[in-house]
Amino acid sequence: MSTSTVHEETKSKPLGGRFVGAASNYIDERTSISGIVKELGRKIFPDHWSFMLGEIALWSFVVVLLSGTFLTFFFQASMVPTHYNGAFPPMRGVEMTAAFESALRISFDVRGGLLVRQIHHWAALVFIAGIGVHMLRVFFTGAFRKPRELNWVIGYVLFILALAEGFTGYSLPDDLLSGNGLRIIDGMVKGLPVIGTWTSFLIFGGEFPGSDIVGRLYTLHILILPLLVIAFVALHLMLMIINKHTQFAGPGRTNDNVVGYPMMPVYMSKMGGYLFIVFGVIVLIASFFQILPFWEYGPYDPSPISAGTQPDWYIGFADGALRLAPPNLDVVFLNHTWSFGILIPVLVLGLFIVVVAVYPFIEAWITGDKREHHIAQRPRNAATRTAIGVAGVIFYAVLWAAASSDLIATHFMVTMEGVIHTLQATLILGPILGYFATKRICIALQKKDREIVLHGYESGRIVRLPGGEYIEVHQPVDVYDRWKLIDVDNYEPLVVRPNAKGRIPWTENVRSALSRWFYEDRLSPLTQAEITEADSHQQHVSINTEETVAHEVLDAHQRAGVAEDQIVSSDGEKIGETPNVPSSVIAKDPVKKPKNPADGRE
Amino acid sequence: MAHDDDSKALDRASQPSPGLAVAVSDPVQNPGLPPHRERMTDRDPKAMKAAVRTVYTLFYLSVAGSIWAVAAYMLFPIESGALIDVRHNNMFIGIGIALALLSIGIGAIHWSKAIMSDKEYIEERHPTRGKDETRAAAVQAFAEANEESGFGRRKMIRNSLIAALVASVVPGITLFRGLAPFNTPENPIAGDPVALLSHTMWKKGMRLARDPDGTPIRAADVQIGNAVHVIPQPLAELGHEEGYLEEKAKAIVLLMRLLPEQLIEDENRKTWSYDGIVAYSKVCTHVGCPVALYEQQTHHLLCPCHQSQFDVTEHAKVIFGPAARPLPQLPIAIDDEGYLVAQSDFTEPVGPSFWERH
Numbered sequence: 001m002s003t004s005t006v007h008e009e010t011k012s013k014p015l016g017g018r019f020v021g022a023a024s025n026y027i028d029e030r031t032s033i034s035g036i037v038k039e040l041g042r043k044i045f046p047d048h049w050s051f052m053l054g055e056i057a058l059w060s061f062v063v064v065l066l067s068g069t070f071l072t073f074f075f076q077a078s079m080v081p082t083h084y085n086g087a088f089p090p091m092r093g094v095e096m097t098a099a100f101e102s103a104l105r106i107s108f109d110v111r112g113g114l115l116v117r118q119i120h121h122w123a124a125l126v127f128i129a130g131i132g133v134h135m136l137r138v139f140f141t142g143a144f145r146k147p148r149e150l151n152w153v154i155g156y157v158l159f160i161l162a163l164a165e166g167f168t169g170y171s172l173p174d175d176l177l178s179g180n181g182l183r184i185i186d187g188m189v190k191g192l193p194v195i196g197t198w199t200s201f202l203i204f205g206g207e208f209p210g211s212d213i214v215g216r217l218y219t220l221h222i223l224i225l226p227l228l229v230i231a232f233v234a235l236h237l238m239l240m241i242i243n244k245h246t247q248f249a250g251p252g253r254t255n256d257n258v259v260g261y262p263m264m265p266v267y268m269s270k271m272g273g274y275l276f277i278v279f280g281v282i283v284l285i286a287s288f289f290q291i292l293p294f295w296e297y298g299p300y301d302p303s304p305i306s307a308g309t310q311p312d313w314y315i316g317f318a319d320g321a322l323r324l325a326p327p328n329l330d331v332v333f334l335n336h337t338w339s340f341g342i343l344i345p346v347l348v349l350g351l352f353i354v355v356v357a358v359y360p361f362i363e364a365w366i367t368g369d370k371r372e373h374h375i376a377q378r379p380r381n382a383a384t385r386t387a388i389g390v391a392g393v394i395f396y397a398v399l400w401a402a403a404s405s406d407l408i409a410t411h412f413m414v415t416m417e418g419v420i421h422t423l424q425a426t427l428i429l430g431p432i433l434g435y436f437a438t439k440r441i442c443i444a445l446q447k448k449d450r451e452i453v454l455h456g457y458e459s460g461r462i463v464r465l466p467g468g469e470y471i472e473v474h475q476p477v478d479v480y481d482r483w484k485l486i487d488v489d490n491y492e493p494l495v496v497r498p499n500a501k502g503r504i505p506w507t508e509n510v511r512s513a514l515s516r517w518f519y520e521d522r523l524s525p526l527t528q529a530e531i532t533e534a535d536s537h538q539q540h541v542s543i544n545t546e547e548t549v550a551h552e553v554l555d556a557h558q559r560a561g562v563a564e565d566q567i568v569s570s571d572g573e574k575i576g577e578t579p580n581v582p583s584s585v586i587a588k589d590p591v592k593k594p595k596n597p598a599d600g601r602e
Numbered sequence: 603m604a605h606d607d608d609s610k611a612l613d614r615a616s617q618p619s620p621g622l623a624v625a626v627s628d629p630v631q632n633p634g635l636p637p638h639r640e641r642m643t644d645r646d647p648k649a650m651k652a653a654v655r656t657v658y659t660l661f662y663l664s665v666a667g668s669i670w671a672v673a674a675y676m677l678f679p680i681e682s683g684a685l686i687d688v689r690h691n692n693m694f695i696g697i698g699i700a701l702a703l704l705s706i707g708i709g710a711i712h713w714s715k716a717i718m719s720d721k722e723y724i725e726e727r728h729p730t731r732g733k734d735e736t737r738a739a740a741v742q743a744f745a746e747a748n749e750e751s752g753f754g755r756r757k758m759i760r761n762s763l764i765a766a767l768v769a770s771v772v773p774g775i776t777l778f779r780g781l782a783p784f785n786t787p788e789n790p791i792a793g794d795p796v797a798l799l800s801h802t803m804w805k806k807g808m809r810l811a812r813d814p815d816g817t818p819i820r821a822a823d824v825q826i827g828n829a830v831h832v833i834p835q836p837l838a839e840l841g842h843e844e845g846y847l848e849e850k851a852k853a854i855v856l857l858m859r860l861l862p863e864q865l866i867e868d869e870n871r872k873t874w875s876y877d878g879i880v881a882y883s884k885v886c887t888h889v890g891c892p893v894a895l896y897e898q899q900t901h902h903l904l905c906p907c908h909q910s911q912f913d914v915t916e917h918a919k920v921i922f923g924p925a926a927r928p929l930p931q932l933p934i935a936i937d938d939e940g941y942l943v944a945q946s947d948f949t950e951p952v953g954p955s956f957w958e959r960h
Contacts, residue, residue: 044724044725087681087683088685097842107688108683111675112692114691184889184891187886187890190890190957191954196956204782208890209847209851210848212781242730243730252632252634252636253632259635259725260723265714269711269714270715273708273709276706277711280706284696284704287695301814303850305906308906309907322888323923327922327926329924330926332959335960336957336958336959337956337960341955342888342889368621369621370620371618372730406906406909416904416922479633488630489623490624490626491621525630527628
């Protein structure tokens with residue numbers, strides 16, 4: 001850059017004043033950051049409430065990082081035996097590990113320490129929950145389709161990492177509950193064929209519980225796992241920027257554009273504000289709701305335990321899977337113990353996790369669709385996928401509920417065995433029923449949408465004609481809102497054809513069967529011709545209705561002998577009639593009134 | 603076209619295959635962006651003023667919240683150790699911080715929604731794939747690098763490099779053997795998990811003692827229907843540095859007294875109980891939780907973690923739940939003073955199943 005241009009820039013008053021201008025110039029001349037600002041500063045993001053679910057996860061992770069860093073200044077990740085002699089009387093003089101002791105000190109001897117610890121724990125829960133709902137949003141709207149399959153996998157890895165972060169953090173205070181949690185992990189690991197015994201031996205640095213595990217989990221919890229999370233979050237966001245965010249179908253929105261507000265200033269303000277809201281809500285929860293009162297459980301001891309033992313909710317599905325395994329499944333084969341009571345749940349969970357992770361590729365293979373998809377689908381318009389998703393959710397939910405089988409039994413006064421057997425049956429039948437019910441509901445909703453598009457919505461306004469006939473007035477849908485109801489995608493099941501060699505590979509047969517499963521009972525999209533016809537029909541009907549009404553009114557008046565000019569319009573008095581508008585539909589003209597347009601409401 | 607699977611050819615032409623998607627011949631036309639609707643704040647200067655006022659009030663409120671949080675930090679000490687003081691400290695600092703944060707957040711979002719321009723912009727999307735020239739240049743870069751290095755051509759170099767890189771990881775992995783101890787002269791089985799899992803500290807003649815204080819138990823003191831949590835007597839003297847928790851994790855026992863006729867005992871285990879008193883490992887054979895709940899009426903033991911149930915009358919066999927094996931029985935007898943003692947160690951490994959168990 002020549003000196004003359006610099007001179008020129010500084011001469012005209014720069015944006016933000018002389019200092020900001022000079023600072024920006026200084027930085028840009030050393031980083032060429034203006035290019036990034038140019039690219040991203042006014043980047044357009046679409047708006048929808050469900051797009052902020054991922055933000056919840058992101059911002060709660062920021063909260064986790066900040067609060068966790070504070071905790072590291074006080075926490076001792078050591079299992080050296082020691083005695084507590086701080087302010088909290090019930091625990092004074094009790095023998096415990098340094099980890100437990102420092103957790104007590106954070107809670108009772110550091111002002112605001114309990115708050116930060118509770119913020120950290122609550123934020124971690126919100127983090128995982130945020131990831132969960134974000135994943136559901138992405139799944140059910142098909143936002144994982146090309147070009148976002150990889151980002152789905154990255155996000156899924158983040159979900160697993162978050163679970164690992166949760167579990168490792170949960171185990172750090174070395175209290176009775178977390179110790180039992182580790183004991184369960186130890187038992188599960190030991191049940192693995194070939195590697196189990198040694199893996200457990202190495203993890204715990206000898207026999208369970210040993211004196212190493214807290215330090216090792218700590219390294220994972222504050223170093224390796226957070227690094228991975230940060231790296232994957234960075235990747236996740238980078239790909240989001242490169243792919244641009246999906247948007248829902250709407251007027252003016254196409255697969256080739258993004259309609260929304262610019263990064264600066266709107267999203268900067270909205271997202272930044274949202275960080276503070278997520279943070280604030282978490283702090284609010286942490287100030288009022290106690291979480292993990294580990295001092296009530298005491299330090300870990302292998303002998304005591306309390307009834308109603310449960311892990312943190314996000315590990316529940318794994319614990320529930322263990323509970324639902326049938327009894328007596330140990331098999332001694334080849335002089336080795338195969339503990340299928342553990343292997344089956346582990347395999348089922350592993351399979352579930354893998355299937356969810358690779359689902360985008362399965363669907364892409366079935367459809368063979370290599371185009372990019374940037375319009376988030378309405379779940380009902382992808383009936384089979386939505387049904388599969390619901391089946392998966394039910395499967396997960398049953399496993400999750402099973403983690404509380406004992407509490408369900410005691411709270412509802414039913415037998416423990418009954419609860420387990422019911423859940424075992426539900427684990428198999430629930431997803432199947434859920435699948436079929438959801439698919440039918442989705443297709444019914446598609447039909448309802450079509451009905452509304454073609455014939456307007458039922459206004460709920462019943463008109464009695466002077467002749468005694470009752471009609472319900474159907475209101476046409478606003479053309480912009482109507483567009484949201486119209487599904488434009490159309491797929492047909494694969495018809496298998498021999499390839500160049502005259503053969504049909506078995507993979508194609510599988511694909512064809514799967515594609516039939518996906519697309520056989522699907523409505524084909526509406527055409528413009530159908531819409532136009534429906535519009536003209538609608539117009540015709542409403543004109544017709546008005547004519548009939550007018551005609552009948554006139555007839556009635558004539559019969560009654562009232563002259564035409566004596567009739568006074570009743571529109572003067574407002575009835576306050578509000579049409580019953582479906583939430584997704586906004587009426588353009590809610591109530592048709594022949595006279596006195598000043599009263600027309602919008 | 604609809605079922606054209608030769609997607610590669612299409613890809614090459616940079617025309618992605620629609621797969622099973624079929625085009626609608628006469629698709630419904632997108633009506634285009636709806637007319638912009640003005641907000642209250644756009645129409646009414648008063649509303650705009652009110653919105654501005656709301657936003658800066660919120661921001662000042664945030665300052666107040668922060669000040670309050672600092673004040674609460676000083677006003678609510680916790681040094682008394684009373685739980686209520688800790689609660690107050692927690693709550694009042696928290697309220698201040700929450701107010702400070704929420705006010706910033708709500709203010710900023712209100713600013714963006716009510717005051718900032720709500721004009722929607724349209725940005726075009728472009729295919730994610732790089733432009734053809736870029737891709738060609740990338741391929742060219744690889745081709746030239748390959749040509750210049752001979753990476754593809756000199757297979758011996760390449761393969762030996764791959765072998766070396768893979769091999770170089772192995773020492774690193776080997777180091778992780780150090781996560782667990784090796785055998786030592788003092789403890790010849792310290793590095794052998796199978797041997798460690800196969801034994802507990804129970805020995806012939808070792809007294810059964812109450813958990814955790816270590817007082818020995820006389821058979822006469824155990825009433826019918828009682829369940830006693832038991833440890834080996836020497837364990838109580840063991841320090842945490844000397845493997846207290848590790849030994850305890852294996853050696854814990856649950857002692858119960860039933861009517862002798864209620865016990866359905868195997869012929870070869872008849873001598874393992876004493877006058878209706880039986881002792882079973884308290885470590886669940888499922889994944890190792892303590893089987894701590896005894897149902898006196900049904901003589902069932904219940905594991906609170908995964909609800910495995912064991913029938914004490916029949917050698918603690920599994921009657922429900924995911925456990926696969928009965929709880930190991932500790933053979934017991936009484937010594938000359940009437941105290942309960944172990945006849946030997948457990949005759950099988952306690953706790954969860956593991957690969958080398960048989």
